Amino acid sequence: MRKGSARMSETPTRHGALDGLPALQHPGVTVAPVLPGGVLNLRGRIGEAGFRDGVAEALGAAPPAAPNTVARGRGVTLLWLGPDEWLAVADPELTPSVEELMARLQGMHAAVTDLGDGQTWIELAGHQARDLLARGCPLDLHPQSFPAGRCAQTRLAQASVLLYALDSGRLWLQVRRSMARYLWSWLAASLDRLEVVEADAEPAAALQARSAP
Missing domain, CATH: 3.30.70.1520 (Heterotetrameric sarcosine oxidase)
Structure with missing residues (x-):
């Protein structure tokens, strides 16, 4: 162990609330369960x-x-x-x-x-990841307002979540385990209604302008 660093060990086997579910696919975004370490x-x-x-x-x-x-x-x-x-x-x-x-x-x-396993993590990756979240989140999710390296506690489809922007097109959200299946179903339904936008299209001035369910 390097001096001045905490011991890191292998994480005990964890079981996510969304284990076994395939990723949700859309031309502009992929939604998938993720399992971080401890x-x-x-x-x-x-x-x-x-x-x-x-x-x-x-x-x-x-x-x-x-x-x-x-x-x-x-x-x-x-x-x-x-x-x-x-x-x-x-x-x-x-x-x-x-x-x-x-x-x-x-x-x-x-x-x-x-x-422990009390929280569930979901990754949204793709140029329309923020568009999908904007359908049910009150935050201004434009990259200029919520850039990479920012996090925020907010609500998504009435569920309390923590959002973390890894970069402009990749975000993680954390939700309580008890709400994970509900939120996954909401993401799947919203993805089906998400209009396809080309990756090089000019972003909307405000994502919430096209966030109506």
Whole structure:
């Protein structure tokens, strides 16, 4: 183990709520379940002496302080959820050590929780990925307003979700396991009604202008 880095181990076998379902295909977007590695909820005081350094030593990146931003560490991505809350999402087949992370935060006002299989992750990839999401999401999803490296907690088809833009045409969404099948059905139905737009077409000034169900 490299000095100053948290132990990463193989993630225990996880079972997603959408296991076995084939990807949804459309000329402009593909929707597929994804299984990241371990997912931890991290709570702490960003201004507390040692907290940022402790997380950075453990995961390779300090928790981002700016709202709705992300930070990339060693095999893990930290997503901002609130002024004192972050989500640590490990690369596939890896998981950070909760015990080691807590050891580095010992004596501080902090908490680390392994979320296990309680959340479901879905990837939307393609030049119309944002068009599909815009059919049921109130956010302005234009790449200028929601660029790569941003995340946001919002609602999609009345389900509470976390959106993470990896780049302009690739996004991940997280939803509670209990809502996963419902949201998958909504995505499938909305995909059937999504008008095909050429990849090199000029984007709409506002995606919500063509987001009506």
